[in-house]
Amino acid sequence: MPERAPDRLLRMLGMVAYLDAHDDVAVDDLAAQFGVTPDQAIADIDTLWVTGTPGYLPYDLIDFDATAYERGVVTLVEARGLTRPLRLGGREAVALVAALRSMASSLGPALDDERAAALRSALEKVTAAAGDAAAAVDVQLPAAATPQVAAAIGDALARGRRLRIRYVDAGDRTSEREVDPVRLVTDDERRYLLAWCRASQGERLFRVDRVVAAEVLDAPAEEHPLPERAEVFTPDGGEPVTLHLASQGRWIVETTPAEAVRDLPDGSFEVDLRVVQPAWLRHLLLQAAHTVIDVRPAQVAHDAAAFARRALAAYAPLLPPGEGG
Amino acid sequence: MAPSIDPAERLLDLVIALVNTSGRMTKQQVRSSVAGYQDAVSDEAFERMFERDKDTLRELGVPVLTVTDARHGDDVGYRIDVDAYALPPVQLTPAELGVLSVAVQVWQDATLRADTTRALTKLRAVGEGPSATDLLAGLAPRVRADGSAFGPLVEAVQERRAVRFTYRAASSGEVRERTVEPWRLLARRGGWVLVGLDRDRGASRSFRLGRIQGRVRPVGAPGAFEPPTDAQLADALAAWTQGPERTAALAVLPDRAAALRARAVDDEAFDPDAVPGAREVLADRDLVHVRYRSTWELAEEVVGYGSAVVVLAPAGVRDAALDLLRTASRLDIPAEVPRA
Numbered sequence: 147m148p149e150r151a152p153d154r155l156l157r158m159l160g161m162v163a164y165l166d167a168h169d170d171v172a173v174d175d176l177a178a179q180f181g182v183t184p185d186q187a188i189a190d191i192d193t194l195w196v197t198g199t200p201g202y203l204p205y206d207l208i209d210f211d212a213t214a215y216e217r218g219v220v221t222l223v224e225a226r227g228l229t230r231p232l233r234l235g236g237r238e239a240v241a242l243v244a245a246l247r248s249m250a251s252s253l254g255p256a257l258d259d260e261r262a263a264a265l266r267s268a269l270e271k272v273t274a275a276a277g278d279a280a281a282a283v284d285v286q287l288p289a290a291a292t293p294q295v296a297a298a299i300g301d302a303l304a305r306g307r308r309l310r311i312r313y314v315d316a317g318d319r320t321s322e323r324e325v326d327p328v329r330l331v332t333d334d335e336r337r338y339l340l341a342w343c344r345a346s347q348g349e350r351l352f353r354v355d356r357v358v359a360a361e362v363l364d365a366p367a368e369e370h371p372l373p374e375r376a377e378v379f380t381p382d383g384g385e386p387v388t389l390h391l392a393s394q395g396r397w398i399v400e401t402t403p404a405e406a407v408r409d410l411p412d413g414s415f416e417v418d419l420r421v422v423q424p425a426w427l428r429h430l431l432l433q434a435a436h437t438v439i440d441v442r443p444a445q446v447a448h449d450a451a452a453f454a455r456r457a458l459a460a461y462a463p464l465l466p467p468g469e470g471g
Numbered sequence: 472m473a474p475s476i477d478p479a480e481r482l483l484d485l486v487i488a489l490v491n492t493s494g495r496m497t498k499q500q501v502r503s504s505v506a507g508y509q510d511a512v513s514d515e516a517f518e519r520m521f522e523r524d525k526d527t528l529r530e531l532g533v534p535v536l537t538v539t540d541a542r543h544g545d546d547v548g549y550r551i552d553v554d555a556y557a558l559p560p561v562q563l564t565p566a567e568l569g570v571l572s573v574a575v576q577v578w579q580d581a582t583l584r585a586d587t588t589r590a591l592t593k594l595r596a597v598g599e600g601p602s603a604t605d606l607l608a609g610l611a612p613r614v615r616a617d618g619s620a621f622g623p624l625v626e627a628v629q630e631r632r633a634v635r636f637t638y639r640a641a642s643s644g645e646v647r648e649r650t651v652e653p654w655r656l657l658a659r660r661g662g663w664v665l666v667g668l669d670r671d672r673g674a675s676r677s678f679r680l681g682r683i684q685g686r687v688r689p690v691g692a693p694g695a696f697e698p699p700t701d702a703q704l705a706d707a708l709a710a711w712t713q714g715p716e717r718t719a720a721l722a723v724l725p726d727r728a729a730a731l732r733a734r735a736v737d738d739e740a741f742d743p744d745a746v747p748g749a750r751e752v753l754a755d756r757d758l759v760h761v762r763y764r765s766t767w768e769l770a771e772e773v774v775g776y777g778s779a780v781v782v783l784a785p786a787g788v789r790d791a792a793l794d795l796l797r798t799a800s801r802l803d804i805p806a807e808v809p810r811a
Contacts, residue, residue, distance in 0.1 A: 151477070151478035151479040151482060151527070152479075152482070152527050152530065152531055152589075153588070153589070153592070154479040155479045155482045155483055155486075155527075155531070156531055156589055156592045156593065157592050157595075158479065158483055159483070159486070159596075160592055160593060160595055160596035161596070163596040163597075164595070164596045164597075164598075175600075175601065178601035179595055179598060179600070179601045180592070180595050181572065181591075181595065181601075181602070193477065193479070193480050193483070194483070196480070197480060197483045197484050197487060197506070198484070198487055199487055199488055199491045200488055200500075200504035200505055200506075201504070202506060208487070226487050226490070226491060227487065227490045227491050227553065228486070228487065228490065228553070230553050230554060230556075230557035230558070231557065231558040231593060231594075231596040231597050232531070232532055232533065232556060232557065232558060232593050232596075233532055233556050233557055233558045233559075233593075234532065234558065234590050234593060234594075235530070235531065235532035235586075235589070235590075236625065236626060236629035236630070237586045237622060237625050237626055237629075238532070238586045238587070238589050238590035238593070239590060240586075240625045240629070240656075241578065241583045241586035241587045241590065241625070242571070242574060242586075242587050242590040242591070244656075244658065245574040245575070245577035245578060245583075245587055246570070246571075246574050247658070248577055248658065249570075249573070249574060249577060260566075264564075264566040264567055264569065264570050265570050267564075267567055268563070268566075268567040268568075268570040268571055268574075271561050271563060271567065272571070272590075272594070274559065274561065275558055275559055275561050275594070277559070278629075279629060281655075282625060282628040282629060282655065282656060283625075283655070283656045283657070283658065284655055284656070284657045284658070284708070284711075285657075285658040286657070286658070286659060286711075286712075286713055292733055292734055295733075312729070314729045314730045316775075318727060318728060318729070318730075318776060318779065320729045336660075355730065356730045358729050358730055358732070358733035359733070392644075393640075393641060393642065393643055393644030394641055394642060396639070396641045396644070396682070397641065397661065400661075400662065400679070400681045400682070401661070409644075412644075413643055413644025413645065414644065415644070425775075428775075429774070429775035431799060431802060432771075432774045432775065432795055432796070432799045433771045433774070433775075433795065435795060435798040435799035435801075435802055436798050438802060441802070444803070447802040447803045448802075448803040450799055450802050450803075451799060451800050451801065451802040451803040451804075452803075453777050453799075454774075454777070454795075454796045454797075454799035454800040454802070455800045456777060456778045457774065457777040457778045457796050458793070458796050458797065458800055459778065460752070460778040460781050461752075461781055461789075461793060461796075463748035463749075463751040463752050464746065464747070464748040464749065464752060464781070464783070464789070465748070465793075
């Protein structure tokens with residue numbers, strides 16, 4: 147896709163400001179500074195060279211040292227008033243500050259001192275440069291994992307190493323597996339590690355708060371082909387379950403991949419789910435019980451209720467007689 | 472006809488012309504003298520081109536000022552005041568630029584990603600050297616935020632401009648138009664939240680971005696509402712501010728709840744005699760202390776373990792867990808109405 151004109155304009159304006167502050171910059175360095183190929187940097191310089199104030203006579207134009215340029219070195223001679231770097235726009239500033247704050251709250255304990263310092267100082271400088279815009283957003287996300295686990299995941303991702311993890315699934319079963327980590331994924335509720343699981347020979351999303359131990363191995367992480375939507379949890383197969391929920395249960399469809407949602411005239415709604423792990427659905431029903439009007443099949447509701455009654459029985463010694471549930 | 476000029480080059484020529492003009496340039500002067508505008512085949516085509524270019528520049532943070540001059544009557548002129556739109560003095564190290572280039576990958580939404588990329592391009596101009604890209608490579612968390620509501624709301628917060636949108640209230644399921652003076656956007660567990668003044672209610676309200684339906688439309692002029700006082704803002708944000716860190720005591724069956732045990736802390740000593748019945752519960756269970764900030768979040772977490780985890784203290788968490796369990800224990804009793 148050809149680059150959009152506004153993006154190229156921004157970069158060319160940035161180049162003039164940068165070159166005004168730095169003499170004798172090699173074309174390759176200029177390209178690296180702006181994250182483009184040397185050919186693109188040359189095209190940008192060539193365009194800058196023919197722009198200027200109306201009249202477009204030699205003294206009207208942005209000008210570079212031609213002798214130096216022949217040697218592959220860019221030296222700005224005339225900036226035509228474009229020496230000031232541009233302020234961040236409101237949306238730009240907010241999007242960047244929010245991204246950095248998400249990184250800080252998501253990666254925090256996963257970073258070694260050098261990386262943590264770079265993230266902290268980048269956030270401070272950008273927040274200052276953003277001015278009032280930075281106050282428009284407030285990011286408070288829960289820490290995802292114990293510091294040791296977060297650090298091991300961070301290290302493995304940064305160095306491209308395989309991980310051995312102890313993982314607890316939704317049914318409270320612990321297993322040990324070797325995985326090739328791909329990246330961290332955040333959805334509205336939780337952090338996940340997207341990784342290739344060597345035992346199951348497929349990509350998996352591991353809830354980071356259920357990784358109870360992680361060890362970085364010497365073996366490099368292998369690359370594996372990943373489906374395009376690997377970051378989104380899409381259960382294949384599984385049992386169909388339909389929940390009829392009061393409106394207050396709306397958060398369930400906002401946080402759970404649903405097959406279908408039907409809004410009903412009284413404000414309640416039905417949601418169709420595919421359930422691979424019964425323990426996961428049971429936990430969902432326990433959290434949302436006060437909004438549940440009906441569950442199909444009925445056995446699912448019965449299982450969850452029996453599970454809750456067993457849990458209540460465990461509390462019996464703590465409760466006054468007659469309050470057992 | 473001369474070969475047509477690349478749009479980026481035309482925009483650049485327009486910026487240079489309007490930055491260097493001694494006072495202002497009229498549309499006619501732009502059309503006749505700025506390179507690229509001669510390509511316009513008609514008055515209409517020129518108007519469209521010039522308006523679009525002004526919009527583009529405004530979007531990039533380079534607003535074209537309209538200058539009227541008494542001597543020229545209604546005749547409008549334009550200029551750009553670069554100093555007023557300059558970045559405050561700042562220098563970024565290669566390591567810091569490296570962090571920013573990773574930040575660009577955070578957003579899954581294309582609009583937000585484009586905004587972040589532009590911010591990075593601007594900041595590259597004040598980098599001391601090329602970004603050190605390997606520092607955080609691969610570490611960018613991916614964050615889902617739906618830019619269709621987020622972008623316009625950010626702009627509205629910035630501009631202090633009221634917005635109108637269709638919203639589904641979770642409490643009643645009612646779908647209704649809301650007119651809101653937007654104050655802050657919050658990223659919280661459970662997604663993005665807008666906090667602002669609901670004009671119809673005359674009070675502050677919180678709105679989950681995920682429950683906004685359709686487009687967010689600006690209402691009225693920028694700067695048109697009074698910003699909240701510090702007290703109003705603090706009040707509105709109170710529900711969204713994490714509480715102090717506290718410790719809960721749990722009784723856990725052997726070999727169960729490994730995820731809870733992994734974050735156990737051992738600097739707290741729960742006194743089993745302080746809670747009647749605790750010794751009995753602990754007879755065949757381990758005592759595990761965990762830190763928490765939100766009572767309901769911890770209660771929701773522990774009920775997932777069923778009888779494997781019993782909350783001993785504090786009473787608030789225990790009661791919240793018991794409440795969930797009692798409600799759930801009636802799930803197989805047919806209900807006509809939602810349980811209270």
